[in-house]
Amino acid sequence: MIKLIKISKSFNGQKVLNELDLDIDPEEITVIIGQSGGGKSVLLKHIIGLIRPDSGQIIIDGVDIANLNDKKLTETRKKFGMLFQDAALFDSMTVGENVAFPLKEHTQLSGKEINKIVNDKLNLVGLDNITHKMPSELSGGMRKRVGLARAIALDPKIILFDEPTTGLDPIMRDSIDRLIVSIQKRTKATFVVISHDIESTFMIAHKIAMLYQGKIVAVGTPDEIRSSNNSFVRRFIKDLKAGVRDQGSGVSSQESGVRAC
Numbered sequence: 371m372i373k374l375i376k377i378s379k380s381f382n383g384q385k386v387l388n389e390l391d392l393d394i395d396p397e398e399i400t401v402i403i404g405q406s407g408g409g410k411s412v413l414l415k416h417i418i419g420l421i422r423p424d425s426g427q428i429i430i431d432g433v434d435i436a437n438l439n440d441k442k443l444t445e446t447r448k449k450f451g452m453l454f455q456d457a458a459l460f461d462s463m464t465v466g467e468n469v470a471f472p473l474k475e476h477t478q479l480s481g482k483e484i485n486k487i488v489n490d491k492l493n494l495v496g497l498d499n500i501t502h503k504m505p506s507e508l509s510g511g512m513r514k515r516v517g518l519a520r521a522i523a524l525d526p527k528i529i530l531f532d533e534p535t536t537g538l539d540p541i542m543r544d545s546i547d548r549l550i551v552s553i554q555k556r557t558k559a560t561f562v563v564i565s566h567d568i569e570s571t572f573m574i575a576h577k578i579a580m581l582y583q584g585k586i587v588a589v590g591t592p593d594e595i596r597s598s599n600n601s602f603v604r605r606f607i608k609d610l611k612a613g614v615r616d617q618g619s620g621v622s623s624q625e626s627g628v629r630a631c
């Protein structure tokens with residue numbers, strides 16, 4: 371469904387992604403986990419075509435989007451829903467208008483049909499009777515829910531989440547995690563979630579991909595990752611638990627022997 375082949379990207383001479391390979395299977399939740407500043411958002415923006423790689427291929431449903439022109443890229447982007455790190459709601463629009471936005475942009479549906487979808491999606495994320503509210507009146511968790519309702523408005527086949535629970539308290543985090551799992555079960559869409567939270571990752575992932583020094587260094591199910599004897603994987607988890615932010619924490623990818631998948 372999504373295949374990244376030898377993706378490299380540098381900013382101002384700094385290599386953020388380094389011949390990164392990753393296969394993302396359809397109809398399941400893949401969590402890409404890595405430390406802060408490690409290139410997770412950059413990777414996600416490549417998948418949706420907001421950033422072009424310096425080299426490599428990004429195959430979405432059999433099409434390489436790395437070299438598509440802007441018009442074709444816009445077409446491809448309709449397959450995606452995206453929940454940005456800060457929910458990215460339009461502050462001057464009501465909740466209802468926010469969720470309706472992609473439907474107005476990309477479909478010919480009538481106002482009545484759009485209203486029905488808006489109510490259905492808000493209901494799905496556990497929000498009722500708030501279409502008239504402004505984003506500024508909402509809590510952080512509710513804003514994320516509205517962002518999620520907007521991301522699924524067009525019933526996309528692929529939904530990308532950039533750190534959906536960062537900045538939320540533990541109770542709110544768990545409720546958003548549960549929502550992600552239940553919506554994926556219902557929609558059977560392909561979910562790609564970026565995280566630096568190992569607990570959250572174990573809770574929601576079907577597959578976990580570890581990003582380290584610009585490469586995916588290990589891929590596995592939560593059980594495989596949790597029970598791995600590989601010293602690199604164990605160290606990676608330990609560092610994430612400790613909240614280590616320094617990329618050069620002494621873990622060497624050579625030491626690992628874990629294959630990039």
Ligand SMILES: Nc1ncnc2c1ncn2[C@@H]1O[C@H](COP(=O)(O)OP(=O)(O)O)[C@@H](O)[C@H]1O
Binds near residue numbers: 381382404407409411
């Ligand atoms: N548009 C950009 N221009 C220049 N540097 C960027 C840009 N986007 C990201 N970077 C740099 O790439 C690195 C990875 O960033 P990012 O993907 O946001 O990390 P994270 O894993 O925390 O999401 C950082 O050093 C960041 O400063």
Ligand SMILES: [Mg+2]
Binds near residue numbers: 410411455
């Ligand atoms: Mg980020």
